[in-house]
Amino acid sequence: MARSPATCRYDIRIIALSATYGVLLIGATWLFKHHQVTGPLAWVVAILPALPIVGMFAAIGVYLVEETDEYVRVLMVRQTLWASGFALSIATVWGFLESFGLVGHVAPYCVVILWYAGLGLGGLANGLMTLRRGA
Amino acid sequence: MNNRLKVLRAERNWSQGDLADRLGVSRQSVNAIETGRYDPSLPLAFKIAELFALPIETIFVSPSEETAQ
Numbered sequence: 001m002a003r004s005p006a007t008c009r010y011d012i013r014i015i016a017l018s019a020t021y022g023v024l025l026i027g028a029t030w031l032f033k034h035h036q037v038t039g040p041l042a043w044v045v046a047i048l049p050a051l052p053i054v055g056m057f058a059a060i061g062v063y064l065v066e067e068t069d070e071y072v073r074v075l076m077v078r079q080t081l082w083a084s085g086f087a088l089s090i091a092t093v094w095g096f097l098e099s100f101g102l103v104g105h106v107a108p109y110c111v112v113i114l115w116y117a118g119l120g121l122g123g124l125a126n127g128l129m130t131l132r133r134g135a
Numbered sequence: 136m137n138n139r140l141k142v143l144r145a146e147r148n149w150s151q152g153d154l155a156d157r158l159g160v161s162r163q164s165v166n167a168i169e170t171g172r173y174d175p176s177l178p179l180a181f182k183i184a185e186l187f188a189l190p191i192e193t194i195f196v197s198p199s200e201e202t203a204q
Binding site (some may be wrong): 004068069070071072073129130 | 137159160161163164167168173175176190
């Protein structure tokens with residue numbers, strides 16, 4: 001299946017943001033490990049690796065605006081709903097388990113990993129729906 | 136929503152890809168509309184009707200008529 005221009009631009013943005021994330025994470029980790037940053041600068045450096053992740057969410061938003069194929073856009077919206085529902089549900093259940101001391105603490109940014117796993121589930125659900133309705 | 140898109144396309148010997156190109160959408164979209172998995176927006180429905188030079192209601196079956204049948 002031919003990829004739309006919007007999809008190609010989305011892919012390029014995600015690749016660029018992933019590479020940026022890798023560089024910033026390695027850099028920030030190195031700086032903190034070698035005690036190179038303190039005070040307000042430490043806050044800035046600690047936040048830097050988060051920015052490309054935030055950018056990935058923005059890239060999805062931009063993609064939804066740019067995608068001219070309405071059906072493909074609907075599929076992506078469905079996927080993001082799956083992702084949000086999946087990540088928020090697990091985070092909520094985990095939060096309560098954690099509150100009652102039954103499980104250990106997990107860093108909140110792990111929700112992003114769950115969200116992307118949910119995006120994959122949404123893609124699977126889209127595929128299964130296509131098969132079930134006899135494409 | 137049921138429709139006659141597949142029949143109209145076949146009458147013209149167009150593949151799903153041909154129709155998709157003419158409408159400026161993906162083949163996936165044409166497939167989803169033909170199989171009733173997706174109801175097109177009003178602008179896309181008008182575009183389809185204009186392409187086949189037919190009124191919308193002769194291409195797409197009204198859901199209320201489907202229920203009545």
